[in-house]
Amino acid sequence: TRTxxxxxxxxxxxxxxxxxxxxxxxxxxxxxxxxxxxxxxAITQHIGxxxxxxxxxxxxxxxxxxxxxxxLPGLLxxxxxxxxxxxxxxxxxxxxxxxxxxxxxxxDGFQPQTIEAINILQDSSTPFVVAANKIDTVAGxxxxxxxxxxxxxxxxSDRARSRLDERLYELIGELSDHGFSADLYxxxxxxxxxxxxxxxxxxxxxxxxxxxxxxxxxxxRYMKDAxxxxxxxxxxxxxxxxxxxxxxGATVDVVLYDGTVREDETIVVGxxxxxxxxxxxxxxxxxxxxxxxxxxxxxxxxxxGAAAGLKIAAPDLEEAMAGAxxxxxxxxxxxxxxxxxxxxxxxxxxxxxxxxxVVKADTLGSLEAMANALKxxxxxxxxxxxxxxxPRDISIASTADEPIHRTIxxxxxxxxxxxxxxxxESEVKVFRDDVIYQLVExxxxxxxxxxx
Ligand code: GTP
Ligand code: MG
Numbered sequence: 001t002r003t004x005x006x007x008x009x010x011x012x013x014x015x016x017x018x019x020x021x022x023x024x025x026x027x028x029x030x031x032x033x034x035x036x037x038x039x040x041x042a043i044t045q046h047i048g049x050x051x052x053x054x055x056x057x058x059x060x061x062x063x064x065x066x067x068x069x070x071x072l073p074g075l076l077x078x079x080x081x082x083x084x085x086x087x088x089x090x091x092x093x094x095x096x097x098x099x100x101x102x103x104x105x106x107x108d109g110f111q112p113q114t115i116e117a118i119n120i121l122q123d124s125s126t127p128f129v130v131a132a133n134k135i136d137t138v139a140g141x142x143x144x145x146x147x148x149x150x151x152x153x154x155x156x157s158d159r160a161r162s163r164l165d166e167r168l169y170e171l172i173g174e175l176s177d178h179g180f181s182a183d184l185y186x187x188x189x190x191x192x193x194x195x196x197x198x199x200x201x202x203x204x205x206x207x208x209x210x211x212x213x214x215x216x217x218x219x220x221r222y223m224k225d226a227x228x229x230x231x232x233x234x235x236x237x238x239x240x241x242x243x244x245x246x247x248x249g250a251t252v253d254v255v256l257y258d259g260t261v262r263e264d265e266t267i268v269v270g271x272x273x274x275x276x277x278x279x280x281x282x283x284x285x286x287x288x289x290x291x292x293x294x295x296x297x298x299x300x301x302x303x304x305g306a307a308a309g310l311k312i313a314a315p316d317l318e319e320a321m322a323g324a325x326x327x328x329x330x331x332x333x334x335x336x337x338x339x340x341x342x343x344x345x346x347x348x349x350x351x352x353x354x355x356x357x358v359v360k361a362d363t364l365g366s367l368e369a370m371a372n373a374l375k376x377x378x379x380x381x382x383x384x385x386x387x388x389x390x391p392r393d394i395s396i397a398s399t400a401d402e403p404i405h406r407t408i409x410x411x412x413x414x415x416x417x418x419x420x421x422x423x424x425e426s427e428v429k430v431f432r433d434d435v436i437y438q439l440v441e442x443x444x445x446x447x448x449x450x451x452x
Contacts, residue, residue, distance in 0.1 A: 007231035010051060010076045010307040011219040012096060012257060014089050016121075017103030018111035022133040025202035026103060027079055030060065030212070032205075046309030047253045047286060048240050050077045057212050064148060064213040070220050072227060075212075076307045078240075078255065088323040090365035091238050091257055092344055095124035098223050099215065103131045106138070106167040106199070110174040112435045118178050119437065123372055127222060129196045129214050130182065132171055136201040138163045146205035149198065150186065164199065172197060185214050192222065231305060234330040235261035239269065240309075242320045248282065248313040252320050260305045261312070261328050268337045269317065270324025270364070272386060275341040276316050277334060284311040321386055323364030356380030357405055357443070358397040360389050362412035366436070370411050373436050377444065380405070388414045389430060391422045398426040404447050407431060409439055 015023045027050055053074035058065040078089065078097065089096040102117055104110065121128050136143050140160040144152040153161060168184065175182040175195060185196030196214055200207030219227075236258035245251045252269060261267065263283055269276045284298035304310045312326070325344045329337045348364050350371040359374065359381055361367040367386055374381055382405065383396055389410050400406045408423075410432040415423075423430050429446065433439035 005230065005232050006228055008072055008224070008227045009229050009231065009257070010073050011098040011223050011227060012049075012255065012307050013075050013077045013215060013219075014095075014097035014100040014126075015077055015079050015103060016100055016117040016128075017131075018105070018108070018113040018117075021103045021105040021108065021111075021114070022131075022202045023103045024079055026101070026131060026133065026200070026208075026211075027077055029202045029205050029208055030077070046076070047284070047311045048078060049255065049309030050079070051075075051308070052077065052212075054216075057216055060146075061209040061212045061216070062148070064209050065216055070216060072216070072220055072224065075215055075219070076309070078309070088240055088363040088365045089238070089255075090124075090323055090348075090368065092236065092325065095126045096238050096255060096257065097126055098226065099219055100126050100128040101131050101211070101215070102128050103133050104171060105134050106132045106164070106171065107134060109167075109170060110178075112438060115178065116435050116437060118175075118180070119373075120369055122179065123369065127191065127218060129185065129198055129211070129218070130171065130175065131207075131211055132168055132197050132199045133202055135164055135199045135206060136204045138167070143201070143204040144206060146208065148209045149200070149207040150210075152206045153199070168197060168199060185210065191218055229258050229306060231259070233259035234328040234332065235259040235267075235304075235306065235326070236328070237261075237306075237326040239320055239322050239324050239326060241322055242317065243311075245311070245313065248284075249315075250317040250320070251284070251311050251313045252317055252326065253309070253311050254326050256304060256306045256308045256310060256326075258306050259328065260303055261310075262303045263300075266329040266334065267312070267314065268325075268327045268329060268334070268341045269314075269320045270326075270341055270345050271319040272321050273319055275338045275345075276320060277329075277338065278314040278316045280312055280314050282313040284313060321364055322362065323366070323368075323386075350381055350384035352383055353380045354382070355401055355405055356382035357400075358382055358393055358408045359384040360393060360408060360410045360413045361386055366411050369436055370409070370439075373440050374409075377440050379440070379443065388416045389419050389432075390416045391419045394419055394422045394426055394428050397428045403427075404450055407443065407446070409443055411436060411439055 058067040172182045180195045182195040185198045188194045188196045198211045237254040237256035239252045241253040348368045407429045412434050
C-alpha cells in the first residue's frame, strides 16, 4: 500500500567559493558554536553534508532567529572542496542546492573559482548570499567572539571599520561587474533582486549568527513551497561521488532530496553507459566525529529520509556517474523508473555537430556547464562525454576537418595511458583546466593565434 504524507524537508545549502577562502572553516565554526551551545548531539554529520536543526540555528543566532517564526526543520549544508567540481550539484530540472553561500575572502576578493561559482549560480538561478569571510584579518580588528556583525562592527576603531568598508565595497563592485546588484545584507529589502553580503569570520565566529539568520529567512520566505515533499515516498537523489570503499567495493555518495531509501530496495542510478538497476546492500552514515569526506568508518542504517547525505553500497556501481540521478523503485515499475532516469540524463545531452571540438568533463553537471559556456562562446561541439581523456577520444578529435577543431577540452579530467602519445602523433591539441571559463579562454586564445 502506498502511504503519502506530505511534509517539509530541510533546504539544501551549497557552500561554494575559491580554494582556501574558508568554506570548511565556516562549517566547522557553525558546528563548533553548536557544540559550545550544548547542542553537540543535535548536529548530525552526513556524507558530504552537515545537518543543522532549527533549534540549533536559533540558539547560535541568538535573538536574531525566533524558532516560532519558522516551520522548516533546519539547514543541510553541503561542503564543496575547492578542487572538487561543485557543478556536480545538479538535480532534476536544475540545481540540487536550494540556496548557496558564496564564500569570498575579503582580502583576496574575487578569484577564478569565485567567478566560476557565480556563473553557475547565475545559470541555475540559485539564490545565494555572499559570506565576506576573514574580517578578523583586517588590520587593527578587535574581535568579539561569535557576536552578530553589527555589534562587532560598532565596537571597532574608525580606522579598522573603514578598512573593512573599503573591502566590502570592492566586493560589492565585483559582484556588480558580474551582473549582480548587491549590498550589505541589512540594507537589502528584496533578496530576490539584491544579493546580501554578510561580513563574517569563520575564525572568531563574528557574523555567523547573521549568516544563519539570513539563510533561514531566505529559505523560509522563498523556498517553503519547494520544500513540500512526500516524506515517505520513493527516494530521489544525486550522486556526488563514486568511491571505492574497503569491504564494499564501488559505492556512491548521494544527496537525497526527496522521499526515503531503505536497505534492500531496488534503485536505478545513472551510469556512464546506461542506467544501472541494482539492490541497496547497505546505507551508510559517518560515525559521529568522523570528518567530512574523510570518514573511514560508517554506521549502517535501515532507512534515510530527505534531505540527507549518505553513502549507498550496492553491486554494479563501478560505472555510476557523478552528478547523475538516483531513484528508488519501490512500488513502481522498474522500466518506468529507468525511463525517468534516461529522460533526466537526456536533458543534459549536449547538442553536437558534425564538426567541432571534443569535450570531456568529470561529472554530468560539469559537462552541462561546459556545454553552456561553449554555446555562449559559439564554439561548436562534435562530441561531449563524462570521463577521462582516452586514446579513443584522440581518434575522434583527429577526424575533425579544421585544425582548430582537432582539440579536446578537458574539465577536471586526467589523460589516460597512451592518449598523450597518440595526441602528439595525430596532432590533436589537448586543453585541460579546472575552471570552465579559463578553459574556454585558453581555447579562444589558441584559435586567435592560429588565425594570425
Ligand atoms: P578548500 O576546501 O581547499 O577549497 O578550502 P576552504 O575554502 O574549505 O578553506 P578552509 O576552511 O580550509 O580555510 C583555509 C585557510 O583559511 C585555513 O588555514 C583557515 O584556518 C583559514 N581561515 C578560514 N577562515 C578564516 C577566517 O575567518 N579568519 C582567518 N584568519 N583565517 C581563516
Ligand atoms: Mg574545504
